[in-house]
Amino acid sequence: MRLDKAVSQVTDLSRAEVKRAARAGRITVNDDVVTDPSSKVADSDLLCLDGEPLAEPGPRYFMLHKPLGYVSATKDSEHPTVLDLLDEPNKQKLHIAGRLDIDTTGLVLLTDDGQWSHKVTSPRHHCDKVYYAHLAEQIDDGAVEKFAKGIWLENEKKRTKPARLEILYANEVRITISEGRYHQVKRMFAALGNRVLELHRERIGDIALDEDLEPGDYRPLSADEIASIQ
Numbered sequence: 001m002r003l004d005k006a007v008s009q010v011t012d013l014s015r016a017e018v019k020r021a022a023r024a025g026r027i028t029v030n031d032d033v034v035t036d037p038s039s040k041v042a043d044s045d046l047l048c049l050d051g052e053p054l055a056e057p058g059p060r061y062f063m064l065h066k067p068l069g070y071v072s073a074t075k076d077s078e079h080p081t082v083l084d085l086l087d088e089p090n091k092q093k094l095h096i097a098g099r100l101d102i103d104t105t106g107l108v109l110l111t112d113d114g115q116w117s118h119k120v121t122s123p124r125h126h127c128d129k130v131y132y133a134h135l136a137e138q139i140d141d142g143a144v145e146k147f148a149k150g151i152w153l154e155n156e157k158k159r160t161k162p163a164r165l166e167i168l169y170a171n172e173v174r175i176t177i178s179e180g181r182y183h184q185v186k187r188m189f190a191a192l193g194n195r196v197l198e199l200h201r202e203r204i205g206d207i208a209l210d211e212d213l214e215p216g217d218y219r220p221l222s223a224d225e226i227a228s229i230q
């Protein structure tokens with residue numbers, strides 16, 4: 001791989017910035033200064049910038065408190081994205097393990113570990129997602145059974161998997177689902193003739209949104225939180 005590419009992959013420097021750093025003699029390969037950014041390097045070579053060894057960082061895992069108005073995408077021409085809230089090198093390598101709608105708030109997990117995020121999102125791994133919802137209309141006890149049985153969503157061939165509905169107040173509920181179909185929670189309530197006014201994700205599996213995180217804040221996951229996703 002070219003030196004400039006290799007260095008930009010493990011730092012937050014652009015290829016142009018790496019080229020300038022190389023020409024300024026700030027990069028060494030196995031202790032030799034290399035000023036030509038197009039030089040070839042091998043995975044086994046030790047690259048240093050300003051004398052500091054550069055290594056591919058291990059997989060990274062973060063929880064973010066998503067505010068209203070941010071899209072769960074890595075790029076968007078109209079709206080800010082959840083990645084805009086992160087101050088991390090190479091953040092474009094991170095992806096979102098389970099998106100939220102622009103008007104949904106709460107827990108978002110970001111990682112560069114594809115296998116781990118598959119366990120979070122694949123319905124086969126039964127990783128529960130817990131949401132608080134504020135509804136336009138009052139909800140009656142009959143809804144609990146309907147959610148437990150699974151709901152037919154418009155234009156879908158299969159019922160939703162059983163969901164747990166807890167009625168907190170006349171029009172406030174907590175709902176637990178193990179799938180992540182498109183706009184699933186909103187469509188489940190729409191199927192009962194209701195409407196979600198506010199939706200907030202509180203938990204994914206055993207990972208609860210940290211109460212100390214204000215909207216827009218994030219932190220790395222703990223080792224226990226990472227290991228809790230099986």
Ligand code: URA
Nearest residue numbers: 101104183184185186
């Ligand atoms: N279900 C929805 O309808 N929207 C979300 O953002 C998440 C789950």
